[in-house]
Amino acid sequence: MWGRSVPSAHRTGRWDTGGVASCFGSTVEQTASPGRKRGQPGACWDQTGANGTKRVADCRHESHTSHQTRLPQRSRTGPARETPAINHSGIKRSFTAWRASRRGKGLDIGRPPEHDLRSIMNAILYVDRTGIPWRYLPHDFAPWETVYGYFAAWQKEGVFDQLNGLLRRLVRETEGRHGEPSACVLDAQSVKTSSNVPAAGQGIDAGKKIAGRKRHIGVDTLGLLLAVWVTAASVSDNAGGMHLMSHIAATHPRVTKAWADTGYRTKAIEHGARLGIDVEVVQREPGTKGFKVIPRRWVVERTFGWFMHHRRLARDYETHPHRSEAMIHIAMIDLISRRLTRESTPNWRDT
Structure with missing residues (x-):
């Protein structure tokens, strides 16, 4: 394993999983030494002599260090970017209050929704920005049928048009305009x-x-x-x-x-x-050519x-053409949101 000779005790199936458990942060049952308890670190194999049992090597420490020395370290290229401080607790409280107010307006019957509306909106923005088909949505998001269902419903209700109008008004007022x-x-x-x-x-x-x-x-x-x-x-x-x-x-x-x-x-x-x-x-x-x-x-x-x-x-x-109009509104929502929050996405022009 890892290009080294394997001891005979390992070849006979007496493995010590302490190294794997330490790497993955979980407790795994040990089988190398019959006298050890579950989760107790110990030697890879025991050598019995006249003076009793003698521990030869600690497999967990050895395998862990070998992993550290053999795996190459990934280097970063380019200057490090400073991540702005975000008040996650305040944002979470705001979203919790918003969800409570939304649920309070309904009958509050049936099981609660499985997927958060924020993750649904993030998935729609992801499709608009990357251009992938709906069926190719990563599994980090909700199922594509759910995301597309919300997109179609919000498009019919004019949600994207209304949201674009509200954000446009905020930008104009921020710029000191009417x-x-x-x-x-x-x-x-x-x-x-x-x-x-x-x-x-x-x-x-x-x-x-x-x-x-x-x-x-x-x-x-x-x-x-x-x-x-x-x-x-x-x-x-x-x-x-x-x-x-x-x-x-x-x-x-x-x-x-x-x-x-x-x-x-x-x-x-x-x-x-x-x-x-x-x-x-x-x-x-007159006579102008090119851009x-x-x-x-x-x-x-x-x-x-x-x-x-x-x-x-x-x-x-x-x-459908009205779905194309909705995609244009979503693109403007993404652009205006970044403009209001002073957030920019790095692209090839920044290099």
Whole structure:
């Protein structure tokens, strides 16, 4: 064992499991010495002589030290990161009170839930960030059927949209702004779809030569999501802009200004005027080639870049368009939560 010669007493089956017990922190029955009690450390084998029994070697100490010397030590690369101090007891008390208030509102009948809602939400965020299929959820989380069931139910109830709105208001107030925006930026992004997306929900963007779906979004001047509409890629920007402005005017009545690109033409401008929103088309300078930051429009382009940090949004994997909208809301919830808590995830740009 471990590249050494094994004593004859070991080969005959008289093993001392004291070393294994010490490594794993458990008590294992000893069989090497017939006179020892359970869990008592002793020699690997006994040698009987004229003066009685003499202990030859302590297997637990020897095997433990051999493990320490033979196993290589894992070295850390890069500077050590300081972990911020977290008041776990305070967080636990807050969650306990929240759970009690939630259960008090119901009939309090039936068996209690097996899985915590916090772990369910963490599993949904994990799928959105890593892009794995639901069935591939690690066993550390609840079963994937349970997680997906909560995701579908919360999407139907509009929980993700409401949570995104509450967090957006907190960010705006933290930045010293009014909780409700007064201006927005509109744009659309065409993405490819996976094979499970029905053909009826797809289209071809003739301008970008992409077969898939199109994400129409409206953001405030900080780049935070106000409205999203997922359609086939064949739907024009005009139709998407009109739908977005109708939704924004109904949910954010303070919005009176909107910036957009040249894809939003006369119909969208006229529709915005009827809603009391002044739509301004921001054009590129003549002769400009390649990427160039354009005033006002760069805010929404940055939001599309934020989406790409969530692998579930790199391609549209959702069967239904409203599930795609929910995934976009979840990505913004993750982003805003990190912004509020000053927490950032290391990536290749930090190296």
